[in-house]
Amino acid sequence: MEPVAGAAPAGSAQLAVAPSIPLMQQVTKRLSQDDLEGRAPSTATEPRVLDYIVAQFERAGLKPGNQGKWLQEVPTVEITGSNHSPMTVSGGATPLRFSFGDQYVATSYRVTPQTRVENSPLVFVGYGINAPELGWNDYAGVDMKGKTAVILVNDPDYAMDGQDGLFKGRRMTYYGRWTYKFEEAARQGAAAAIIVHDTFPAAYGWNVVNSSWTGAQYYVQTANDGMDQTMANGWVQKAAAEAIVGAEGKDLGALTAAAQRKGFKAVPLGLTASFGFDNAVRKSTSHNVVGILPGTTRPDEYMLYSGHWDHLGRCTPDATGDDICNGAVDNATGIGAITALADANHRAGPTARSQVFIALTLEESGLLGSEYYAQNPIYPLAQTVGGVNIDALAPGGSARDYMMTGGDKSDLTTLFNQTLAQQGLRGSPEAEPEKGYYYRSDHFSLAKRGVPMFYVDRGLDLIAGGTAAGQAAADDYVQNRYHAPSDEWSDAWDWSGMTTDLALFYQLGRSLAESSTWPNWHTTDEFRAIRDKSCASSAAGC
Structure with a gap:
């Protein structure tokens, strides 16, 4: 769909309540600043990072999500x-x-x-x-x-x-x-x-x-x-x-x-x-931050939004001597996004199912925060309908297309395609499916235990410049900023693409939270058997 001159990014106009981009910007910028030293877990800066995220979750209208507490301890070795x-x-x-x-x-x-x-x-x-x-x-x-x-x-x-x-x-x-x-x-x-x-x-x-x-x-x-x-x-x-x-x-x-x-x-x-x-x-201990918006008619059923707050901390200095890997894109943007999504859902009013928002630790060390949560779920996995994981949203222009990372694995594909159509977007095949990106971010810890999870990427067909511009932007990030001190906040970022991202994530999550359906993996998928076993063991969930 070609936008008219001056139109809002694709997807944003269809929402009765739109996620706040200024709020996402505020959180992303703060988490990217040098005084947080790259947000390394289990360091002296972790308490300041956690305090900030808790304060933002609370302002967004969330309630403490771990039996009256905001934090879940994650013991690591x-x-x-x-x-x-x-x-x-x-x-x-x-x-x-x-x-x-x-x-x-x-x-x-x-x-x-x-x-x-x-x-x-x-x-x-x-x-x-x-x-x-x-x-x-x-x-x-x-x-x-x-x-x-x-x-x-x-x-x-x-x-x-x-x-x-x-x-x-x-x-x-x-x-x-x-x-x-x-x-x-x-x-x-x-x-x-x-x-x-x-x-x-x-x-x-x-x-x-x-x-x-x-x-x-x-x-x-x-x-x-x-x-x-x-x-x-x-x-x-x-x-x-x-x-x-x-x-x-x-x-x-x-x-x-x-x-x-x-x-x-x-x-x-x-x-x-x-x-x-x-x-x-x-041995050491880090923390996940967990907030909840309780549901109305089915509060014991749960939809998750997740993103990791940690990054690499101090790292190999660049040519200027900068040794702080700030992780502005990876993944301060993700925490900014789930904060803005919490705020939008709070303003829109409660959904039938409860919505859980988790800022996860130790993703960069092997998905350990999500792995601990999946091993020790605060909310039973058999009562968790699914979720949306957000990791590294790139500054840049809006795209005409979005990719379902992992391909067509579950009933979530139907919701994905419906939501794209509603927002004037289209689906496209995942780039580089041979690299197994679906198994390399936090949603996977839940997926391998049966919970269907969205991991969605903006496509390469940009409204301004087409696929050539999209590929060039993706290559530039990987080659020049990924896991490097140059992954820093900039006031010059183009937020139009992230605006479309946020509108899509909002609708995907809210649809799951309002629905009465229980999406499952396709019958030949590697995670179908464990979901079926999980569902069979619980009378309260799927």
Whole structure:
């Protein structure tokens, strides 16, 4: 829809109560200022960040959302490995040794002073997937106790051009994410899990693996200190994996081809692996901020708005010496947005269902704030209809299109398309579906436990400049501002795109909060079974 000269951004005119852009601007600007030092969790600045968010939530009309309190404690553990031994592989004609960092990396999810994997039999488990809804189980018939799973990255049909494969082809499913592969290996009782790195299906080089897995790792504290996890999780270079399977006369390419076909059976490699390292453990506590607008006729049913308040704190200085990663776009805009959405919903009056607004911590450390909430929900997940997650709204012009990150996974697609049509917008395919962005922001912690969640991105077809301008703006942010000191507030920002974003988020959330329906995942989606199980266990919700 082409706007007439001087018209409001697409979507804003249709709303009886519009979210306040000046309020969003105020909150975004304040959270981006240098005195908050980049909003690093569990630092001296966290209390000031929390006090400000609480004050803004209260002014917006919210009530404390955690049994009369604004804050939910998020206990975390930081584990830093050191003194890593080489990985040795025995059982072939010649023992193999692989150096830490260059050829393999490994960490532990367990809170323990030492990790030692000794003479653990290696089993090639293909893509390491157990998907009953698809009739696929790479672990069928194998006992993994005491053994190390060797796992391929991504999904079996990742190389397809389209999205018609069993695992949605080029579009990554959760079964392709490294997090899932480690979780499933633990469920199977494996001693350790090692993913074979390959740049194309991983969508990043070994340098990313090396930098991400050789420093401190952060996890949510659990009652059993992670003892239900594998002893160690890690990665190996593809060349190292080829050498390992070749030591027993096998070919990684042939094994990979076999693993891409339904009915694949895990292959014991006839080799054992040994490696180890020490762990320095530090425990700390951060906080989520939770507010609520109670519902009228169905107050025990809940719709969520979420966004993360944290960023990187002090980081590598730029050429000017600036070492504060302010995170203005990522994600001061998100907290500004949910504050403005709370205010608009309060002014519009209560909905049938309760609306919950959560400013989450520790997203940048691995979605830990949302993970803790999902493990310890204040509002039962079976009584949570769904939600809208907001992460990094970009300054810039309005777009004609919006993308449903993750694609058509659930009944939420129908509401998304209806809302776009009402606001004179259109849907477009997600850019780069192979990168699995749906599994990399806070909504995912809820989605993998069955709660359907919106994660919506502005499209690239800008009203001013079309797709060329949209792609250039997206590339500029990633290359020049993402996770850098240059992600700073500017009085010169163009807010027209964010105005359209906010109108869309408002309508999506309010429609869920007023509706009596319970959207579910599609029958072949990886999260359908857990939602059905959750619903069956509760008489009060879905």
